[in-house]
Amino acid sequence: MRLVFAAALALASTAALAQAPAAAPGSKNAAAITGGTYTADPGHTLVTWTLDHLGFSPYTGIFGDVSGTLTLDPKNPSAAKVDMTIPVSKVTTASSGLTAHLLRAGKDGGKPDFFGASPADARFVSTSVQVSGQSAKVTGNLTLNGVTKPVTLDATFYGAGKAPAQMGGKENVGFHATGTIQRSQFGLGFGVPMVGDAVKLDIAAAFQK
Template identity: 75%
Template sequence: MRIAYAALLTLSATALPLAALTAQGAPTKPGSKNPAAITGGTYTADSGHSLVKWTVDHLGFTPYYGIFGDVAGTLTLDPKNPNAAKVDVTIPVSKVTTASAGLTSHLLKPAAAGGKPDFFGPAPADAKFVSTRVVASGETAKITGNLTLNGVTKPVTLDAAFYGAGKAPAMMGGKENVGFTATTTIKRSDFGVAYGIPMVSDEVKLDIVAAFQK
């Protein structure tokens, strides 16, 4: 009985700050979906909140996902002239992750003697995307650029959309933030990664979350 009473007191004490916060009114998010919140300048990628999710078809049974994170790079943006925007980002392929430790290991597995790796190998070069043209329309844009992956460079067009902008709270650095989402589809065989086709699809869908700060 004493244990139950003590647990109830602990739970009540934990709930008190939440009750006080509710009484003061719920906090508001600093980010806004209003494009007017965007400020111009050169931004740096927020690597902790930027990622590239890739999706392939596995045997025709299911889609399978993986993630490239720790994106680095810059975005130069002028809200009054969005077509002049420039983006230059680097994606560390060596940090690829999936839900399967075995599959993640296979993606980075060394080549057999006299051959080449099935996928990226143990020390893959970073991937890189550098924009060459931006065509904006309202809150969306077509961003064409050169994607370098696995030592091969090919033109790729992203379908991008504005997600939110604003100033972070002082306790979180107080920086100006802007975020976008984007999608595209590539053929991995174009970049020299043809292992398992067609059992694992040649087409790879990319879903991108790009966060920037200045």
């Protein structure tokens, strides 16, 4: 029986390996990008933010479940349009206490320290894209905490390709972007300068169609 079980297990493993793709379906080949409107993949699009904590260490949190669209024309990449919505209410950090503090209502009816209990979604809408090779400067209007300011992100093409059939078979394209905002400009200046005003953004943007 042990020999039969071992043989069956070996056959199952071989079959699984045969079905697995020989390599990752995505690559840095820009020729794999097709035109059209892509939808943000909320499970793989993350906005990571980092700021200085009292001069002792950096502190990081994440916005996930991002939604939105990206419109691309490979023959005219500078005409790309991005419209992304970030649910601030779903912010998360490594500390449940700090996450709760970020979303805490103001004391005794006063102004919240940070976002408040029911913050509005943030939104970034591009206004221009300046392409250089596989990189671009994406400028747009960021609305956060009811305030709209221009923000420029440095974006780099990460990869494109078609997902395996067992994973939906959709066309995918991804980018990595970075930028910095001053949170006090958006009415979120609690603790400045002891807690950093400059917020570094590190964005993994995944899209499908």
